[in-house]
Amino acid sequence: MRVLLLGKIPPIQGGVSRSTWLAACDFLDAGHSIEVISNADAMDYGFRQMTTASDKELEVFRKRGGVIHNLESVPPHSYIPWSSPFLSQMLGAGIASIRRAAPDVIVGWYLEPYGVAASILGKMFNVPVILRHAGSDIGRLRNVADLGNAYDAFLSEAAAVITGKSAQTDEILREAGVKPHAMFKVKGRALHRSFFEESDDFDLHELADRSEEWFSHYGFDEDLYRKLIEWNRAALDNDEPAIGTYGKIAEVKGTYNIIDAIDSLAGRGVKVSYRALWSATPKRFAHAFRYLSAKKNLRGRSMILPPLAPWRVPAFIKSCQGVAFLENRFPISFHTPQVPREVIACASPLILSGEIYEKVYFGSQLVDRINVLKVEDPQEPAQLEAAIAELLASPELRKCLIHHARALSRILEARTPVADPIVEIAEGLLQNDDRTKAVA
Known part of the structure; x- marks a missing residue:
């Protein structure tokens, strides 16, 4: 299986970055090929982890066959009104990746801008899309009406939406139009070794x-x-x-x-x-x-x-x-x-x-x-x-x-899965298996 994943990875700080990175490694461990598109190298220092010369994990990932495409930094105020054009860059990098080798599944981890870009790419190239949310995207950003309208449209069309076990997130996703068979309630993976x-x-x-x-x-x-x-x-x-x-x-x-x-x-x-x-x-x-x-x-x-x-x-x-x-x-x-x-x-x-x-x-x-x-x-x-x-x-x-x-x-x-359940969910989609053992 070939996976195209759009999301945060180190050196972007935070729990979503850590989880996305570990899932990318889990896809490799399961024998799949994966390309990650991220804006990690374009982040301001306030959002970065401090790395040292002995931090070799990204290098090891590449040596194992994983591909990382980091968006280049666009000089601030290159146009007005200024905001980083991450969505357009994600789309451009995704189009180039798909033209090189078509993926079997596209993953967007965190809705803004990664899930939005993944959804657009999936629609453009007719590739199934898996979306995975966090707390702040559906709990805060979705409350902005113009963002919420977009997120709901993409969530309702996703082949799979991965969530946790909260009754509140369940209600939000159903309100967004996520189909019951597309909603996967899972536990996270085991901690890093x-x-x-x-x-x-x-x-x-x-x-x-x-x-x-x-x-x-x-x-x-x-x-x-x-x-x-x-x-x-x-x-x-x-x-x-x-x-x-x-x-x-x-x-x-x-x-x-x-x-x-x-x-x-x-x-x-x-x-x-x-x-x-x-x-x-x-x-x-x-x-x-x-x-x-x-x-x-x-x-x-x-x-x-x-x-x-x-x-x-x-x-x-x-x-x-x-x-x-x-x-x-x-x-x-x-x-x-x-x-x-x-x-x-x-x-x-x-x-x-x-x-x-x-x-x-x-x-x-x-x-x-x-x-x-x-x-x-x-x-x-x-x-x-x-x-x-x-x-x-x-x-x-x-x-x-x-x-x-x-x-x-x-x-x-x-009691925790060794690998992130997203791997099994993606495999299940390709096998037309509506439900997998990863579902709690």
Whole structure:
């Protein structure tokens, strides 16, 4: 089977990029040929992962026969009013790919612009299309009337639409006109092998050095850039236990709550530091860093790095004494982040907001102070400070969390498909099999 996939892949940051990349590898593992069209190299630095010379995964993918076509960058303001012409570029690259070798199926992963481009190409060349949505496309973008009309038209015509098990997404897709036989409710795949390998591949000095050049491309003003570099250098030799966070930053992500909590604890003499991989636009990053750098107790105790490639995330998690995921009051209720599962897989103590404690699919298997530390409301400073302080002060609690997190992860991963279900769904479409074993 020949697959043409349009979507985000590394070095684009985020969970969709990670999942799309792993699915592309799964198609190769299953013996299929695949070409990926992405705008990864055309992304601004605020949306990129920081890569290093030892990040060889994309190169390995190509050596195995996978093809990656990265769109070239178009100089800003090449026309007015300006916006990146990613949709037209995706279509152009897709047309060229199909003329070289016709695919058996076209995949669009995330609706804007990838799913839209995949749908147009499928209609142009009469090729079945598989669409896979996330939370923000059907939960936020679809609420813009002009976008929603387009998305609904393409969703209703797709040969397959892959979704999760949320009743809300089910309702949205039915409202969009997705045919019942075309809707596939699936679980995601198993975590990347790096989450289960012993690794000491987290050299803080090397990453800090690399980040200095990386941050120079962000578009920060010179004063903030210099302050950020000096701030990170001051923390390089700190050996106090680190509480970590990674991913997008925002108030609803608990970014400012964790900063306040660690600053307060450090001010009371608690040995603690903060280590983070922040993903944000330059404006949002600068705002959060100015907030952080105003905390005098955190100078020499906090380091902020860019997001790393997904196969490097496990080493970051394991470098921390505990990792916090404090999403709260998030506007898309069916958003289901994977960070808690990743932290548990690394057998690292997880500090989790009450909202996500209830939301994750394995919430019924979470037990506060046994395999997770629950903070009901991260916006209540005393709750978050108490959880961090207890974790750092109690070796017994830490051992308990590590032991039971490891056991829970074994159960979760044993029940999860080794490969992404999209592979089996695509194979089933070609075999005219309406339902496959990938359907939960």
